[in-house]
Structures are given as C-alpha cells and as structure tokens.
Amino acid sequence: xxxxxxxxxxxxxxxxxxxxxxxxxxxxxxxxxxxxxxxxxxxxxxxxxxxxxxxxxxxxxxxxxxxxxxxxxxxxxxxxxxxxxxxxxxxxxxxxxxxxxxxxxxxxxxxxxxxxxxxxxxxxxxxxxx
Amino acid sequence: xxxxxxxxxxxxxxxxxxxxxxxxxxxxxxxxxxxxxxxxxxxxxxxxxxxxxxxxxxxxxxxxxxxxxxxxxxxxxxxxxxxxxxxxxxxxxxxxxxxxxxxxxxxxxxxxxxxxxxxxxxxxxxxxxxxxxxxxxxxxxxxxxxxxxxxxxxxxxxxxxxxxxxxxxxxxxxxxxxxxxxxxxxxxxxxxxxxxxxxxxxxxxxxxxxxxxxxxxxxxxxxxxxxxxxxxxxxxxxxxxxxxxxxxxxxxxxxxxxxxxxxxxxxxxxxxxxxxxxxxxxxxxxxxxxxxxxxxxxxxxxxxxxxxxxxxxxxxxxxxxxxxxxxxxxxxxxxxxxxxxxxxxxxxxxxxxxxxxxxxxxxxxxxxxxxxxxxxxxxxxxxxxxxxxxxxxxxxxxxxxxxxxxxxxxxxxxxxxxxxxxxxxxxxxxxxxxxxxxxxxxxxxxxxxxxxxxxxxxxxxxxxxxxxxxxxxxxxxxxxxxxxxxxxxxxxxxxxxxxxxxxxxxxxxxxxxxxxxxxxxxxxxxxxxxxxxxxxxxxxxxxxxxxxxxxxxxxxxxxxxxxxxx
Ligand SMILES: Cc1ncc(C[n+]2csc(CCOP(=O)(O)OP(=O)(O)O)c2C)c(N)n1
Numbered sequence: 284x285x286x287x288x289x290x291x292x293x294x295x296x297x298x299x300x301x302x303x304x305x306x307x308x309x310x311x312x313x314x315x316x317x318x319x320x321x322x323x324x325x326x327x328x329x330x331x332x333x334x335x336x337x338x339x340x341x342x343x344x345x346x347x348x349x350x351x352x353x354x355x356x357x358x359x360x361x362x363x364x365x366x367x368x369x370x371x372x373x374x375x376x377x378x379x380x381x382x383x384x385x386x387x388x389x390x391x392x393x394x395x396x397x398x399x400x401x402x403x404x405x406x407x408x409x410x411x412x413x
Numbered sequence: 414x415x416x417x418x419x420x421x422x423x424x425x426x427x428x429x430x431x432x433x434x435x436x437x438x439x440x441x442x443x444x445x446x447x448x449x450x451x452x453x454x455x456x457x458x459x460x461x462x463x464x465x466x467x468x469x470x471x472x473x474x475x476x477x478x479x480x481x482x483x484x485x486x487x488x489x490x491x492x493x494x495x496x497x498x499x500x501x502x503x504x505x506x507x508x509x510x511x512x513x514x515x516x517x518x519x520x521x522x523x524x525x526x527x528x529x530x531x532x533x534x535x536x537x538x539x540x541x542x543x544x545x546x547x548x549x550x551x552x553x554x555x556x557x558x559x560x561x562x563x564x565x566x567x568x569x570x571x572x573x574x575x576x577x578x579x580x581x582x583x584x585x586x587x588x589x590x591x592x593x594x595x596x597x598x599x600x601x602x603x604x605x606x607x608x609x610x611x612x613x614x615x616x617x618x619x620x621x622x623x624x625x626x627x628x629x630x631x632x633x634x635x636x637x638x639x640x641x642x643x644x645x646x647x648x649x650x651x652x653x654x655x656x657x658x659x660x661x662x663x664x665x666x667x668x669x670x671x672x673x674x675x676x677x678x679x680x681x682x683x684x685x686x687x688x689x690x691x692x693x694x695x696x697x698x699x700x701x702x703x704x705x706x707x708x709x710x711x712x713x714x715x716x717x718x719x720x721x722x723x724x725x726x727x728x729x730x731x732x733x734x735x736x737x738x739x740x741x742x743x744x745x746x747x748x749x750x751x752x753x754x755x756x757x758x759x760x761x762x763x764x765x766x767x768x769x770x771x772x773x774x775x776x777x778x779x780x781x782x783x784x785x786x787x788x789x790x791x792x793x794x795x796x797x798x799x800x801x802x803x804x805x806x807x808x809x810x811x812x813x814x815x816x817x818x819x820x821x822x823x824x825x826x827x828x829x830x831x832x833x834x835x836x837x838x839x840x841x842x843x844x845x846x847x848x849x850x851x852x853x854x855x856x857x858x859x860x861x862x863x864x865x866x867x868x869x870x871x872x873x874x875x876x877x878x879x880x881x882x883x884x885x886x887x888x889x890x891x892x893x894x895x896x897x898x899x900x901x902x903x904x905x906x907x908x909x910x911x912x913x914x915x916x917x918x919x920x921x922x923x924x925x926x927x928x929x930x931x932x933x934x935x936x937x938x939x940x941x942x943x944x945x946x947x948x949x950x951x952x953x954x955x956x957x958x959x960x961x962x963x964x965x966x967x968x969x970x971x972x973x974x975x976x977x978x979x
Binding site: 330331334335338374375378379381382384385 | 542543545546718
C-alpha cells in the first residue's frame, strides 16, 4: 500500500498546515500522494453503527484514513465524514454502505480534502503525553 | 395491557404469524421459554427442541427456504449463540430470510465476562443483513417487526436479535401494537430501462438466460420460463436456481460452471447476449471471470444494487424485483423463433451428455441413483443435500421440477445442512415427501438431529451416499494434488442403518449384490422417516469439472468413462 496518510498527529501550530504539506513526514515521495475521497454519511446514532461501518471497510482490507462523527439535531442521527483512498473498488464499498440499515445516505464530498481532517486535528491540539 | 419483555416477544412472534420455532433453551433465554409455556390453552407457537443449536438454525432455514417466509431459531447466550453462527452465515450467503433470537446476560453484566457472555452482537455483525441488541422491553415493539421486514425485504437475509435477560423479565404496559413486519416492495424499475433491455434482447442473435436464486426468491420462475420461450433463449441455472425451469423444457441447459456439462459451458462461449436474473456471478458459476461469456453483452437484473457491476460490468442493468421486471419486460417482447440457435443448443446438449455407466450395469453409480430418485420421488418432493460430491451429482442428474424443490447450501457450502434443513422443510410443508441426499462425512455433522426427527416422525428419508471418504476432498487431491491423499479417508465408517435404529428410526442398508434399486424404491415408498445407507464406489469423481481458478472452457472431462461407454 502506498503511504498517503496525512501523517497524524500533526504538531500543534497556530497556522493551519497547507493542504499539500506532509507535516512531519520524513519520507521523500517519488510519486504524488494517492488520491483520496471524502464520504459523507448520515447514520442512525446508536452504539452499533460505528462497528457496522468500520467492519464493512475492514473486511475488504480498506483503510479508513480519518473519521469524524458528530450527532445531528435531536441526536437520533449522526453525520459521519470518512477519508478513504479513491480506488476503483470504492464504488462497490459505497453501495455496500448504502445497504446498511443504519446508514441513511452516502454522498461524495468533492469539496472536502484531507486537509479538512488535518486542520481539525491541529485545532484539537493533542493532549500532552503522560 | 401489562406484560413482560418475554411475553411481549412471544406475542410479537405470534402476530408475525410464526407457528413453529426451533431452538434450545438455557439460562439467559429461559424467561422466553416460560412465556411460551404460559400461553397455555391459547398457545399457537410450537417449539421444536433440537439437539444442537446449529440444527435449530438449519431447521429454521429449511422452513424459510421451503416457503420463502422468514423463520425463527432461538438459542441461549454464549455457546448457544456461537452454535447458531454457521447457520446464520449460511443464510446470509444464500439470501435466506431468517430471524435468530438469542438470550444475552443481563445488561448490568454485559462487558464483565459474565457466565455465558459472548459479544453476540459483534459476532453476528458481519454475517447478518442487520442485527440488534435490544436494550429495553419497549424496544422489542420496534425491533421485532423491523427484523422481519429487513429479513424479507429486497434481497432476503438473516437478522439477529440479541435480548438481555433483564429485557425479558422487565414489565411494561403495551397499549399500541405495531403492525407485523413483512416484505416491503422495492421501488419499481424505470420503464425506459425495461424498454432498453427489450430492444437489446430483440436485437440479439444468440441470447442465453442465466437464472440465479433471486428468480426463486422473487417468485419469478414461471415468468423466466415464459421469457425463455418468448425469446427462444436457452437457459442455464446456478445451483440456487435449479427448479426454476423444469428440466424437461427443451431450452433447459442445466447448471452452468464448475460442474456443468460441457455443452452448457460451450454454449455460453457462443452467446452474444447473456441476461443474468437474480444472479451474482459467483466464481463457481463463471470460472475465470475474464473469460466468461467472451462474446456476450451482459445484461443484469437484480434487486440488490450492490450486485450490479460487482464482478462483471453490465451493458444494461435493471434494479428491482425480478418478477415485476419480467412481467413488464414481456409486454415489450414479441415472440422470436431463432431456429438456428435453438438447434445449436440442442445439438450441444446431445453431443455432451453426462457420462455414466448404464443403470443395468451399475445401478448404484451416483448419477444413476440421482436419476432413479427423480423417477421414484413424487413431483412435489423437496430434496435437500449436504455438501460434497453427492450434492454436485444431485445438481447434475436429479431433475428438480419445482421452484424450492431443491434446498442446498450454495454460498457457504456447509456440511451438516441437509438433515436439519429437511426437517424444517417437512415442518413447513406438511404432507410432502422430503428427501435428504447426504454423504458419510456430512451426515455426521448434524447426526444428532436424527433424534429430533424420530420425535417428530416427519416423512424425511435420509439417503447416505456412502463412499467412506470426504469424497469431494479426495477428488480434488486426486486431480490437483497428484493423488496425495491426506485426511480424506475414513478408517471407520459407522453402520448408518444401525445408527438410525438406535435413534428409533427405520434404517436400511442397500446390498449391491442383491437388487438395490428395488430395495431403495420399497424403502422410499414406506411411510415415515428413514435412513438409507447406500454404498457407492469409493473413487467415483464428479465430472466434468472446471479446476478452481480456470476458465469454464478448460473442463476436465471423463476420459476413462468416455472411452468405455462412448
Ligand atoms: C463444515 C464444512 N467443513 C468442511 C468442508 C469442506 N468439504 C467440502 S466437501 C467435503 C467432503 C464431504 O464429504 P461427504 O459428506 O462424505 O460427501 P462426498 O463428497 O463424499 O459426497 C469437505 C470436507 C465443508 N464444505 N463444510
């Protein structure tokens, strides 16, 4: 697998890292990072939903590079954003996702890039070690 | 009305129209069994006590496969639940509507490694269509009808409901009862897509219909036969679709793929249009996918959007209920005669028959046996199989004349399926003859259910094709591992007839030196359950065969037999 993960955790910094920055990555890339996609899921908000979704990806040896999940409105549903590799088989995975009872909708968020997740992590300033 | 979670669960099942459930009680699920008992005079649910939870799972599957309606199995927490898993996974791969109810330790103990606690929710997650952990008695009002709805709607499948003991014992007041859950029809397929497919079919020179289990589950078998007739399209079936077209239909080309006759796979090579209906392009059917139907445009009808383009990218794809789509498609299609293509198909069928010695010479050759069973058993017989060579011989040579006339574990290929599935089929279809063709390996995997059968006295005949081997394994070792036989031969084979008698059943062993077919016919004609032990040749192979991973045209034929009996 090519390494195209937006290396987490990023050092806390006041200015958000640029979208193309590789953070504290020491590896010199000889090819551009593999393309990624951001999926937006509306899901039922209950304890089993996350297992259903992560299980579906894991069974297909498909890495979830980043996950964001927040409850919506009354808390009966959640919005989930997933950063995944843009591979041909992603379409099949999306169809399988759409079949899950706990998943209400699946959309591609073409307007979001990996930088969205790295900025959030940076903003959360990882807790000091220990 | 004041009730408990357990009685609520019973009532919800009654309201679903469930008459028979199969299971084994234990600590965590006991309140539910007590609720069954407390129905007293008003009792409508019969509980079949099995001897192993896997038996209960497959009995429920037998009921579901024989009727198309969701059936229920029950187990306690821990080992009860883990014993159900194989039957649940099997239902998933063959799209069988099943509702599996398991007891769980009380919620306060969940996560403490309590006695008989396992993460049933986690274990069933990847093998169900959906699963629930009921967290309150009130939730059952929503979860139970929804479980049936999910199990039966769209592409059917298993649903698991894990119910902690405190949910079963909790009391609650029920005022509004939910409507029972059932199949919700999928959105209709757009008319333009049907018209496009109709045009494409009309333009084809050499169309072939490729029918799968979806044709059976949507009740579209008759429509598929009408379509084949209308188009003059030869028709192949997957293992799961056998029975969709009567074998006597001149357009019927049998099963495709790994154990097809050569003519069938050759026909697929020549097709210019392949219409798959309720199929999933499984590797046992397609062989090496890149070389499957190399000259054909693919059209695909399926209720599951995720099947479209999963293996083969279709030129036209229609998502929806197969019966609805075919009914509407037929309105667009005038009759087409295609005499040359029909002739070609019948030529291929005649040129490449199943090769086997004549009955008079070798009455217990498995192909002869399967054909004989076809002659002896009533037309509405339900035949189940286990997994192995005997299963493939049945698929090749037993004439399945009705939809749901053959129940077999296709996707998971589970040895041990046959006997409990036969019991389930007999429970669901009273008055019909049920036969289970098994092997001496498979039958031992759920042999304990002979005790259940003896109790129920159902008309199930178990036929053990006894080769003293794990035959299909031995065959693969012969063909692909240079005859290095490892762990495929039994040194001790039990006396199955005596075993049957020990369970309180009729047991017969056929004598090859006598008149075995007459004895077989007599044994089948007698009423009630029985086990018939049939000694077959140890080293017979199921042929032809496409080696796993090879293309369908690379079949291994039957060289010795061909030269002997050509
Ligand atoms: C539960 C299970 N374990 C192992 C297998 C692998 N397997 C497939 S066929 C077979 C042999 C079956 O032997 P038998 O039931 O005697 O049937 P035969 O092939 O001899 O007709 C085995 C071990 C399986 N399908 N299911």
